[in-house]
Amino acid sequence: MNKDEYKKLVKKHEPQENKLNNAIIAFLVGGTVGFIVEGIIVILMNVLNLTRIDATVWTSLIVIFTASLFTALGFFDNWMSKAKAGLLLPTTGFAHSVSSSALDYKKEGLIMGLGSNFFKLAGSVILYGILASFILVIVKVIISG
């Protein structure tokens, strides 16, 4: 049996992921998180009389803190795998990826362990996030002048 024939045989035995089901769960969980976060923004604007920009910044901080705290308390990883891609959305997913890496490497020291592995998972998000925003700004300048 050659390699291509073998790949076909492996493909035949691979269990099918229920993609539709995963997408629905991710949509509902992600949507709920977005709904809660929007609620926090509205509350901050009305209760503390913040502008929308200020309220958004404070809300981001609250979300980052909450996600990191949940990671540290040890149950956010279970939520992550149950919610499919629903909690991988930028703020919660990013905070969780950084704090889970930090927890994993803290025993190897502050510099060689925690420091150098802090952005192990999030490094790509930062790099390509900056790159993408840079390209989009150029596109925007070209289109709208």
Next chain:
Amino acid sequence: MASKKFNNVYIKDNFSIVGPLEKDGLLKNYDLAMDDYYYGEKTFEQAEIKMQQVVMDNLLRTNKLLENKIDLLIGGDLVNQTSVSSYNASKYRIPYLGTYSACATYVEELIIASAFISGKLAKNVIAITSGHNLNAERQFRYPVEYGALKKHTTTFTTTAAVATLLTNEPTSIKIESATIGKSIDMGINDTNNMGAIMAPAAADVLNTHLLEMKRNVNYYDIIVTGDLGKVGKEIFTDLLDKVYNIKIKKYLDAGCEIYTNAQETYAGASGPAALPLVLYERVLACKRYKKILIIATGSLQSVQLANQKLGIPGIAHAISLEVE
């Protein structure tokens, strides 16, 4: 010839410890169980070293053996440079060999031990191996607390340590022969489907063993493969039928015999300790089988080479046991 016959090699005793999830799984005959993954240590790596030390100390104590009676200690695990086994070995004054065949490590150890004993170069040899789920996650996958999404073909590294005493004095379990497998790359690069990486090596070693030993597949009362998992097991039986025309019936896969379905371990168990656990705590414990063939399987990847998109080689070694 890849197959070797051994003279006067026997398994005298075995000692095992399992992790918290395995304790609630299908196997019930283990010697000790841990309540948590730290086992009283600061880190998971140190916990795994302690697991090895505990099984080793217990094996020596229950057999009333002093360190100077052991001619050779052979160890292996999944942590970088087999460091867990080497750190454990440093606690004893016993000549030590470190081995690595990923999840096929245990049978590689038995083959080396058997060669030494059969060649009258050693009388008592201890083979020790361990796996720790969270160390394997750190080693090969994501940070422990990340909880990354996994495919249904992924296997779950078994947390356990097993130490076995081999000797030249007759006991009820004889190591009769072994077949050393070839490292086989069939172009599969998916580290989340190790069953597919290992199945061709397992099928090849079984076929080689049967041909060289001039035996039929029904010669054995049971054939046990190590950690192919639910998906790999199907590929293995399919390959045997299609390519080698072997219809395997009396067959178990260690990957499918450790966790219950409710334990959400995807395609089942893997890890160097999975096969010896099932062998001692299930296959030998039930005392029903006289002729047993065990085939340990390993996926020989490294994180770097897997990221470089090369096909991952699989390995499988077979050993034949006769029980009186």
